[in-house]
Each structure stands twice: as C-alpha cells, then as structure tokens.
Amino acid sequence: MTTYLVKPGLLDYSEALELQERLVEARKVDRIDDVLLLLRHPNVITLGRANSRTFLKYSDQECAVAGYPVVEAGRGGEVTFHGPGQLISYPILKLGPEERDLHLHLRRLEQVSIEVCAEFGLDAHRVVGRTGVWLGSRKIAAIGVRARSWVTFHGMAFNLTDELEGFNWIVPCGIGDALVTSLEREVGRPVEWAELEESFEKHFQKVFRRDIVEIAQSELEVRL
Amino acid sequence: MTTDVIMPQLGESITEGTIVNWFKKVGDWVEKDESLLLIATDKVDAEVPSPASGFLHELCYPENETVPIDTVIARLTQEKGAPRAAETAPAPGPAKAQPEPQEQRVLQAVGASRQAGSDSSVEELRRVRSSPLVRRMAAEHNVNLTNVSGTGITGRVTKKDFVSFLERRPEQVEATTPAARKSLDTGKYAYQPVASDRLEPFSPMRGQIADHMVISRDTSVHVTTVFEVDMTRVARLRSKHMQRYEESGVKLSYLPFILNAVNKGISQYPVINSAVVDRSIAYRKEVNLGMAVAVDWGLLVPVIRNADEKSLLGLARSVGELADRARTRKLSPDELQGGTFTVTNPGVFGSLFGTPIINQPQVAIMCVGTITKRPVVIEDDAIAVRHMMYLALSFDHRVIDGATADRFMKTVKDHLEQFPEELV
Numbered sequence: 001m002t003t004y005l006v007k008p009g010l011l012d013y014s015e016a017l018e019l020q021e022r023l024v025e026a027r028k029v030d031r032i033d034d035v036l037l038l039l040r041h042p043n044v045i046t047l048g049r050a051n052s053r054t055f056l057k058y059s060d061q062e063c064a065v066a067g068y069p070v071v072e073a074g075r076g077g078e079v080t081f082h083g084p085g086q087l088i089s090y091p092i093l094k095l096g097p098e099e100r101d102l103h104l105h106l107r108r109l110e111q112v113s114i115e116v117c118a119e120f121g122l123d124a125h126r127v128v129g130r131t132g133v134w135l136g137s138r139k140i141a142a143i144g145v146r147a148r149s150w151v152t153f154h155g156m157a158f159n160l161t162d163e164l165e166g167f168n169w170i171v172p173c174g175i176g177d178a179l180v181t182s183l184e185r186e187v188g189r190p191v192e193w194a195e196l197e198e199s200f201e202k203h204f205q206k207v208f209r210r211d212i213v214e215i216a217q218s219e220l221e222v223r224l
Numbered sequence: 225m226t227t228d229v230i231m232p233q234l235g236e237s238i239t240e241g242t243i244v245n246w247f248k249k250v251g252d253w254v255e256k257d258e259s260l261l262l263i264a265t266d267k268v269d270a271e272v273p274s275p276a277s278g279f280l281h282e283l284c285y286p287e288n289e290t291v292p293i294d295t296v297i298a299r300l301t302q303e304k305g306a307p308r309a310a311e312t313a314p315a316p317g318p319a320k321a322q323p324e325p326q327e328q329r330v331l332q333a334v335g336a337s338r339q340a341g342s343d344s345s346v347e348e349l350r351r352v353r354s355s356p357l358v359r360r361m362a363a364e365h366n367v368n369l370t371n372v373s374g375t376g377i378t379g380r381v382t383k384k385d386f387v388s389f390l391e392r393r394p395e396q397v398e399a400t401t402p403a404a405r406k407s408l409d410t411g412k413y414a415y416q417p418v419a420s421d422r423l424e425p426f427s428p429m430r431g432q433i434a435d436h437m438v439i440s441r442d443t444s445v446h447v448t449t450v451f452e453v454d455m456t457r458v459a460r461l462r463s464k465h466m467q468r469y470e471e472s473g474v475k476l477s478y479l480p481f482i483l484n485a486v487n488k489g490i491s492q493y494p495v496i497n498s499a500v501v502d503r504s505i506a507y508r509k510e511v512n513l514g515m516a517v518a519v520d521w522g523l524l525v526p527v528i529r530n531a532d533e534k535s536l537l538g539l540a541r542s543v544g545e546l547a548d549r550a551r552t553r554k555l556s557p558d559e560l561q562g563g564t565f566t567v568t569n570p571g572v573f574g575s576l577f578g579t580p581i582i583n584q585p586q587v588a589i590m591c592v593g594t595i596t597k598r599p600v601v602i603e604d605d606a607i608a609v610r611h612m613m614y615l616a617l618s619f620d621h622r623v624i625d626g627a628t629a630d631r632f633m634k635t636v637k638d639h640l641e642q643f644p645e646e647l648v
Contacts, residue, residue: 028257049244049264054551057475059572061594075269101235102268147234148259148271168470 003034003093003210005201008217010084013044013071020153022224023092027151030094032223034210037090037155038197041082043166046073048080048144055079055171068166075144075154079170085163085182087196090155093208100150106131106143108207109156113141115203116158116196120187133158138181160184160196227276229260229298231291234270241265242290243297252280254300261297279304286382408434429522440584444620448579451633454641455595455611465648469540479569480539482592482615483513484647485639486567487532493632495624497564499585505623514563514583515543517550518573524550525583527563536647567592577614587623590636591616 008019016039026032045068047053055078056063060070068081082088089112095105110126113133117124117140124133124140133141141158159182167180184191205212231241241263248254248261259271260280278300285291372381409415417423426434458481469476490497490511499506511532514525526546531539549555566583571594578591593614602608615636619629 049269058477061572061574062477101238102265102270103235103237106268146269146271149257149273168475 001034001210003036003091003205003208003212004032004220005036005038005212005214006217006220007197007214008037008039010042011039013041013046013073013082016041016088016090017074020090020092023220024148024151024153026224027092027094028149032220034094035092035220036201036204036212037088037092038200039088039090040084040086041088043068043081043083045070045079045081045166045170046075047071048073048075048078053079057169057171063169066169068169073144073154075146080142080144080157081164081166081170082157083163083166085159085161087158087160087193087200088155089158089200089204091152091204091208093152093210095147095150095152102145102147102152105145105147105152109143109145110141111207112200112203113156113158115207116199117183117186119199119203120183120191122183122186135181135186138179138186140181140183140186158183158196158200160191160193225302226281227278227300228296229272229275229300231263231293231295231297232270232272233293234263234265234268238265238293240290240292241270243285243287244269245287246283247271248280250280250283251304254278254280274300276300278302288384289382408438427521433522436584437581440581443584444582444587445622446579446582446618447621447626447629448616448618449626449629449633450577450614450616451630451637453613453615453637454600455613458640458643459595459611461643461645461648469537472537474537474540475544476540477543478595478613479515479543479567479592480536481640481643482590482636483515483528483531483539483543483567484536485636485643486513486565486590487511488639489632489635490565491532492635493628495628496588496619496632498587498623499564500587500620500623508564510562510564512562512564514566514586515546516566516568517547519551524555524560525563525566526550526555526559527561529562566590571595571613577616579616580618582618582620587620588629589618591618 008016011019016037019037023032023035023037027034045056045063047056047070056070058066063070089109091109093099093105099105107126110131110133114124114126117133117135122135124135126132127134131143132139133143141156143156144154145152146154159180161184162182164180164182183196201212204210234241242265244262244264246261247259254260254274254277256275256277257273260274261272263270263272279302280298281301282299284295284297284299291297372385455478458478462476462478462481466476494507495505497508497511499508510530513528513531515528517524517526526549528534528539528542528546531542534542546555546559549559563583563586565586566580566589568578568580568589569592570578571592574594577593580589580591582589593616595611595613597609598612599607600610600612602610615633617629617633
C-alpha cells in the first residue's frame with residue numbers, strides 16, 4: 001500500500017486540524033490514498049475531551065498571554081503541549097479489515113517511536129495504562145487519536161529538542177508525576193531534523209506496512 | 225422496519241466505550257455511513273457511522289454512559305413515526321398529522337392521555353423513561369425518579385445522577401433544622417415553577433453558600449471602593465524571577481504579590497483584619513488570608529495561616545498548594561476555617577472588578593480584577609502601555625470608615641506599584 005508523505009513544515013494547529021478534516025473526508029470516499037503528515041506546530045496547548053481544563057495550571061488567558069494559546073483539539077486523551085521542538089505525525093490511514101483495532105493503531109504508533117529511539121541507542125518502552133512512549137518515568141512521545149469510519153487522524157508528538165517550556169503550563173496528559181524529555185536531552189548531542197525524519201519514515205513504513213512516497217502539499221491539495 | 229445500531233468493537237482489547245455525544249437526535253434523518261455518535265476509550269475517540277439510512281427512532285443510552293460492545297445503542301426506522309416515548313404512553317387523543325416538532329407531539333400525546341390540569345409533563349415522562357437499571361435502583365431505594373434531576377439525554381436520570389442523589393440525601397435529611405431549611409424564595413413574590421422547569425434541590429454546598437450570603441448581607445453594611453493599580457513593575461518582576469521559582473517547584477502568579485501588599489496594608493490599618501463582637505471590635509492578631517477558589521461544584525475559600533509571616537516564596541507555595549488541594553477535594557476542614565480577611569480573584573475570568581459580599585465574621589474582602597494592558601498617561605503627560613488592574617474592597621461600614629478603607633487601599637496600591645525587588 002502506498003502512503004503519501006506530506007511535509008507542510010511549521011503549521012498552525014488549527015490549520016493542521018482543518019487540513020486533516022479535509023483529508024479524512026477525502027480518504028473516506030477513496031478520493032485519495034493514505035497520507036502521513038509530518039510537521040511542526042508553533043507553541044500551543046491543546047485540550048483533549050476528557051475534562052482536561054483541570055490539568056491546566058493557569059487560566060487560558062494567562063497561557064495565551066505567555067505565548068501558549070489554548071485550543072480544543074477534538075481528540076481522545078487529555079491536555080498536551082505542542083511546540084516547534086516536536087516532530088508531529090498525523091497518519092490519515094484507512095484501516096484495512098485486519099487492522100480495525102484502534103488500540104493496535106496506538107501500539108503501532110508507540111512502536112514507531114520505540115524503534116526510532118532504539119536507532120539512537122535509547123531503550124524506550126511502553127507503560128501499561130499510560131499510552132505514549134517512555135524512557136524510565138520520562139515521556140518522549142505523546143499520542144492522541146481519533147477515527148471516523150475507520151479512517152484515523154490526529155497522531156503522535158515526538159520531542160526532539162528541549163524547547164519544552166510549554167509543558168510547565170500543564171499537567172501533561174493528566175498525569176501529575178510524569179516528566180517530559182527529548183531525544184536531544186537523552187542522547188546528549190544535537191540531532192538534525194532530517195536525521196530524525198528519515199528514521200521516523202523508515203520505521204513508520206516497517207511498522208504500518210506501507211510504502212511512503214513524498215509529494216508536495218500542493219500536489220495533495222489538487223486531489224482534495 | 226427498524227435497524228439496530230450496535231456499539232462497535234474498536235479493538236480486540238476494548239470491551240466498552242463511553243458515549244461522548246450524539247450528533248443526531250430522535251426524529252432526525254441519518255444517511256448510511258454518516259457519523260452518528262462519538263465514543264471514547266483510552267486515548268482514542270471514534271465516530272461511529274450509521275449502519276443504514278433512516279429516521280433515528282430511539283437513543284438507548286444517554287451521553288456520558290459507558291456501554292459494553294455489541295449492545296444496541298440506537299434504533300433507526302424507515303417510517304417517520306412518532307418516537308418511542310410517545311408510543312409507550314397511552315394516547316387516545318387524535319394524533320396530529322403535523323410532523324414537527326417532535327417534542328411538541330410528545331407533549332400533546334401525553335396531555336391527551338391525562339386529565340386536563342394534571343401536573344403531567346414532558347419532563348416527568350423523560351425521567352420515568354430512564355434506563356431499567358436506574359428504575360430498578362429507584363424502586364429499591366423507594367425514590368420517585370421525578371424528584372431526581374437528570375443530566376442524561378432529554379433529561380433522563382443516569383446511574384451517576386441517581387448515585388449522587390443518594391449520596392446527598394442523608395445530608396438533606398439532617399438539614400431539617402429551621403435555619404438550614406429556611407426557604408430562600410421571595411415570599412409573596414415567589415416564583416411558581418411550571419411543568420417545563422427543571423427543579424434541582426440545593427446541594428449542601430449551595431445551601432451553605434446561599435445562607436451565608438443572606439446572613440452576611442443582613443449583618444454587615446456593605447460599601448465598595450475601587451482602586452486602579454499599575455502592575456507593570458510586578459509583571460516585570462514576575463517574569464524575571466518566575467524561572468527561579470519554578471526551579472523550587474513553585475509557580476509565581478500575581479496573587480502572592482497582592483497578598484504581600486495586603487499584609488502591609490493590614491499592618492498599618494489593623495481594623496481591616498478585625499471582627500465585630502457585640503458592640504466591640506476584636507482586632508485579630510493573626511493574619512489568616514482566605515483565597516476564593518472556583519471549583520467545578522461551587523466555591524471554596526482555603527485559608528493561608530499567618531500569611532503576614534510568610535515570604536513571597538512562602539505565599540506563592542501556599543497559594544499553589546491550597547488551590548491544587550481545593551480542586552482535587554483534598555482540603556482538610558481546618559484549612560477552610562479561621563480566615564481573617566479574604567481575597568477573591570474573578571480577574572481570572574476576565575472581570576474588571578466586582579463588589580463582593582463579605583465572608584463573615586470578617587469585615588472586608590478584596591476583589592482582584594483582570595490585568596490588561598491599557599494606554600495610560602504617565603509622568604510628563606506621555607502615554608504608555610501599562611499592565612493595569614482594578615482592586616475593589618467591600619468593607620463593613622459599621623466599623624470601617626471610608627477614609628480608612630481608602631488609606632488601606634492606597635497602601636496596597638503603592639506597595640504593588642513600587643514592589644521592592646529584594647522581597648522577590
């Protein structure tokens with residue numbers, strides 16, 4: 001199966017959400033093939049559905065004034081922070097009959113990050129009941145997913161750099177004792193974006209059993 | 225012909241899902257594959273498509289209900305018939321051919337089936353149509369479901385509603401002393417509820433708040449004075465030192481600065497920190513500052529004891545801890561008592577200033593407004609953008625004169641505007 005890889009670069013959360021909505025609708029009726037969006041977000045705090053304002057340490061207004069606007073994400077999970085130091089992956093996949101298990105989808109996303117970490121010499125793992133990817137008690141990747149008629153959207157945020165101040169404004173994923181970490185912090189050296197993306201793409205193809213073909217966003221827009 | 229909508233299995237290990245919301249209501253037309261509802265499991269939300277086209281005939285479960293997989297959660301029908309609620313009620317009256325709105329048809333059907341002028345209502349009908357489980361629980365506890373407020377679909381009583389009703393019940397029974405049960409309505413001007421109203425008895429907390437507000441208003445002579453404070457210096461100090469506080473695990477909000485200024489004001493005008501006892505003023509040695517915290521279920525005022533002995537770091541730590549414990553229901557009773565002065569902060573909701581009711585037996589309460597950047601005239605008639613905030617003080621005019629209140633406020637204002645950096 002072919003999956004189109006699109007890299008829109010730095011994209012506002014709300015714009016990415018709108019793009020995903022259009023992709024899901026197009027994917028539902030097979031107007032397009034599967035798509036993997038790899039991008040970065042400017043600083044933003046996103047709320048999952050589960051009463052997640054409780055996990056904001058400050059008011060929406062205070063967060064916004066400090067440069068962390070708060071938006072409703074329309075996905076599962078609680079609250080999280082996104083910033084330009086993260087590699088964001090949004091797989092818009094129409095799950096085949098044998099893939100129709102949303103927890104399998106979560107586990108596969110985790111597996112991609114675990115394999116990426118392994119490639120950088122890190123022993124990442126899952127924690128039962130705490131979806132995401134962990135190094136000890138430190139979380140390196142956060143996951144929140146939504147599906148519409150077995151077409152997935154939303155996805156995973158993988159922390160590359162230490163620009164994680166936004167996490168100080170929230171209780172990440174509602175877990176009070178959790179800490180966040182980044183790939184650079186763990187490996188103790190700067191990592192190029194291209195290096196991480198290349199690794200991510202490689203393991204995504206393997207774990208999700210899909211071949212990736214990169215196309216320009218404009219090329220994708222034509223088909224929407 | 226009806227089609228069942230089944231709770232789908234979203235994964236091998238997923239045995240149940242919570243209905244987050246229905247996108248359609250009874251009577252709506254739904255296309256095949258159109259999203260019908262949103263269900264949630266751990267970290268995953270899934271929109272469930274409709275298995276067929278048809279009119280939505282029945283929603284079997286309300287929002288927020290957790291349902292096992294393979295359960296029938298809704299029914300679709302090909303005919304645009306009356307919803308089930310109307311079918312089950314005996315309706316000998318002539319059925320009106322008018323198709324919309326559905327709600328009205330239900331009401332007409334019920335009305336026709338009962339004596340004119342009876343207290344039957346849509347509300348009642350909805351309630352008694354709560355799930356079999358809830359109806360069984362109600363029967364076991366000898367509770368009339370129409371007396372329970374429902375948060376489920378069309379006002380149905382969910383299991384959660386029923387359980388919280390039961391939990392509240394003993395306290396309501398205890399509260400039969402005349403003072404606690406005092407009617408709070410407007411006497412001969414009282415509102416007469418009609419059938420379409422939803423009557424929700426006070427929770428214990430609501431009752432306490434209501435009684436306290438009335439007692440306070442009837443006791444103290446409330447007067448409010450408002451000051452405008454330039455918080456630019458504090459804002460600068462806060463962002464400069466925030467990181468250092470974070471490193472000690474303390475978040476530095478504006479409130480500790482304000483509490484610090486209140487301490488200074490009280491030290492100069494102790495009557496602000498007093499209480500009225502018969503025809504005397506009791507000047508209180510301890511300065512215990514209450515801070516109002518809005519919680520989902522009402523309002524709590526935890527108290528920072530001996531606040532005047534605390535550094536800014538200590539105040540910031542107390543503010544954070546008490547607010548956290550208030551929101552997670554972990555406050556101990558003594559942390560809610562013994563306040564000598566209260567600060568309320570509706571500014572977090574955007575309020576400019578308010579005229580709060582005094583927290584008895586105290587004699588004054590400060591209200592912190594939102595901090596916004598505004599153009600203001602500064603020295604030499606220049607206009608600058610400054611962080612501005614209104615501070616209001618409601619005080620008991622029986623014991624605090626206007627001049628005293630304003631001097632106290634001036635002290636607070638001056639302290640904030642020239643906040644000494646060595647205190648941070």
